[in-house]
Amino acid sequence: MKKLNFLLIVLIFSLLSCTKDPLLMLIPKHKKTVLKNGLHVYFFEDHKLPTINFYFVTKTGTIHEPHNLKGLVSMTTSLLLEGTHNKSSTELAEALEFLGASFSASSGYDFSSMNASALSKDTDKILELMSEIILTPTFPDKEITRLKEETLASLKQIPDDAGGFASALFNLYVYNKHPYGTLLSGTSETLKEIQRKDIVEFYKNNFTPKNSILAVAGDFKTNELAQKLNHYFEKWENKKITLPTINAAEDIKKNKIYVVEKSLLTQSQIRIGNIALPSGHPDFFSYLVTNHILGGAFTSILNQKIRNDLGLTYSIHSSHTPSLHKGVWRISTFTRNETLNKTLQEIKNILDNFNTLVTQEELEKAKADLLGAFVITFENVDDFATQLMKLDIFNIKHDHLKYWRRKVQNITLEDVRKISKKYWNTDKLIITILTDSPLKEEIIPFKGDLIQTHFQNIHF
Amino acid sequence: MFFKKIFFLVFTLPFLCFGALDLKVQEHVLHNGLRILLYEDHTTPVISYYTWFNVGSAHEKKGQTGIAHLFEHMMFQGTKKYGKKQYDTILANHGGQNNAFTSQDYTAYYVNIPSEHLELVMDLESDRMVNLNVTQENLTSEREVVKEEKRSRYDNSPFGKMYEVIFPLTYPENHPYSWPTIGSMKDLNSLSVEECMNFYKTYYAPNNATIVLVGDFDLKKTLELFEKYYRNLESQNISVLPQPESVKQKKEKIKTIYFTTQSEMMITAYHGTSALSHETYALDVLGTILSDGKSSRLYKKLIYEDQVATGISAAHNGNKLAGTFNIRLIMKPGLPIQKGEKLIIQVIENLKKNGVTENELQKSKNQILSSFLFGLKSKENTAYSLGANQIIFGDYRHFFEDIDKYNEVTKEDVLKVAQKYLHHNNKNTVYLKPLQQ
Structure with a gap:
């Protein structure tokens, strides 16, 4: 031995x-x-x-x-x-x-x-x-x-x-x-x-x-x-690896609205978002909290308004996933075809007025939710093991984990408003809609290039 | 019921086989009939708090389908003490995660939260157990949310559409499992505040509930808190759901539906047995041998060797009153469903003729054992398991016997249930075929 x-x-x-x-x-x-x-x-x-x-x-x-x-x-x-x-x-x-x-x-x-x-x-x-x-x-x-x-x-x-299809289309666009x-x-x-x-x-x-x-x-x-x-693993041969250089994803310069038609759907799928942060970016914690207020939790502004107050959907959320060469930020939801326009309008209103809607109370609620969820997430040593490996992959120091809760706690309302202003411009988005028929331009409250196609024209 | 059995077993196996896990579950029943199950686990400063009610879609009346699930949504709408939709906000403010689910037999609500907030959870949960404020305004809004859920999970999903058809096809009209938990759009549209309140008063009472608390708490202090928050809740007269007559099916039933998919799909439901039956153990092993893993019989035949399908599963789904052995198949685009169905029948008939091997039996038991142990890693799973056992079997200790029961299953038992249940006249099939665009 x-x-x-x-x-x-x-x-x-x-x-x-x-x-x-x-x-x-x-x-x-x-x-x-x-x-x-x-x-x-x-x-x-x-x-x-x-x-x-x-x-x-x-x-x-x-x-x-x-x-x-x-x-x-x-x-x-x-x-x-x-x-x-x-x-x-x-x-x-x-x-x-x-x-x-x-x-x-x-x-x-x-x-x-x-x-x-x-x-x-x-x-x-x-x-x-x-x-x-x-x-x-x-x-x-x-x-x-x-x-x-x-x-x-x-x-x-x-x-x-339909949900998976809409997400794949959004990613592509x-x-x-x-x-x-x-x-x-x-x-x-x-x-x-x-x-x-x-x-x-x-x-x-x-x-x-x-x-x-x-x-x-x-x-x-x-x-x-x-x-x-x-x-x-003694015989596992070591070798120096040179990975190809990958450029960062390009930011979205103007709105593009993709409407994909698939008949007999009684619900329209909506994905709205843009290119966001690379892993390890200094804005990470501010962005995390800001997104949580917007749509990262059941008590978020999007969910309160569009699901709870208006009953327009069963699920709406926004997510931010950093990647090595820039990740994405995305709002995902679905609604019956008849309420597509209203749902899009409400989302746009919330994005346009986010800095007015966000309050100290919303901020504290989001922080408390994130801090609690973080403790619950790390229930087993397995959770720590996989997290440390991911930090290594993304070239982030392990202290990230240690100080995560402290950094979330330190985010201010001013930080949140800066993030919203810096990253969420309703003129620079990719909007993807999967619905049962072609849409007239007036249905879509976002202005920009409108590209309509039938799902059978899309080949993965 | 394989899924539930997994959770039953997780507690016993380590205890019996490895001697390392000492699960001391404390059971207390308050004078009003509220049952409390407590299991301390201080590994992390978190608790999982489940409230189970012995009511599901099987308790619904004709014309009120979907009320059990809709009511689950209404439970988040607020009380006099904690106003409109405050429940989620208060929990979020304390770092709590919560959700709920409704099945044919039960409805459960859970909160995972840092343990320092246990009293808050008790306050919120005891309050909404009896003081819910159901108004026309919040019913109207939440009804639309539930209808969107139905559109998402059923109307626009191939398997959802098939499930909506398989229940009434499999069970006679008067059977409590003959409709899906989501209910019909017609019934959802007509449900009134009065009907919701009647449902609430009938089933949401301490003597129809079980609370399971798992995690980091002090036992003595916690029991005092339970007395403080729950002792004054009044019990109700709860009528027991009558056991329906077992379904005697004489002939296979088939229905074909059409949807905008690329592939043909199928669900077959053979009448099986209730979760309470001893045969459920052999049926679970049978399901594992047929489709659990790449070396299982159906996977090997349909996906690996003949390469006609992209998805296949087989499992017994035993509920409190009845059960079905379900097979789900997704064909490769362009291939007819009959080709896959023929192969499934070949595999089943071969098994019914020649039985299973000793190797397959042992492999199945090893797979089940492994699933149990990995399931034990989370407090939430633990709380779920205790509650599900209590609700389905009337005694959470049922799971202590399960490991022995699985280990006792023989090749002959598996052969016997396969021959008894997996026969032509006992099955109900829904085909889904692509609609030409």
């Missing part, structure tokens, strides 16, 4: 130290090491339940794919589970599921993820399977063909879910030609171009220890597990 001293322990820390500030977030005791192969690992021991979770992230996302091979990351991550040097796809599924374990792999725009869960009594077995999946995938031709067909079918089915605008799964055009050699090459050049982070949470002993990880 290999010993712990083979490991290079770069950092061991505990943030459980006493503090008198009740707003500081206490990150549970954990360790961080770097394995011999260069893989950074967080260990969060928690013996409450006999379970173990492994969270892998690889710092390559779909934005790093070649333009003509969109879908490559998705194909590559999915295919990890479709065959190894000594197990077929079916045998692999059988082996994992017999343990009651799960292993999932997925792609994101900025990074890719893998997650394995098992009972802690099966730690060795799941480690063996994980190392086989990550180190020796075979990418069989027949699985590539099958997966492509499956993905093409799923792409055709997107319009079946708001990001225009930026890589964030393409679906994670690629398009019917680009999928056809992906060959096995592209997948193998992409895997070798991106799925490496130095380009990845692992966090383990659950019932284990850190020293023992660290030795096991060194053993099972």
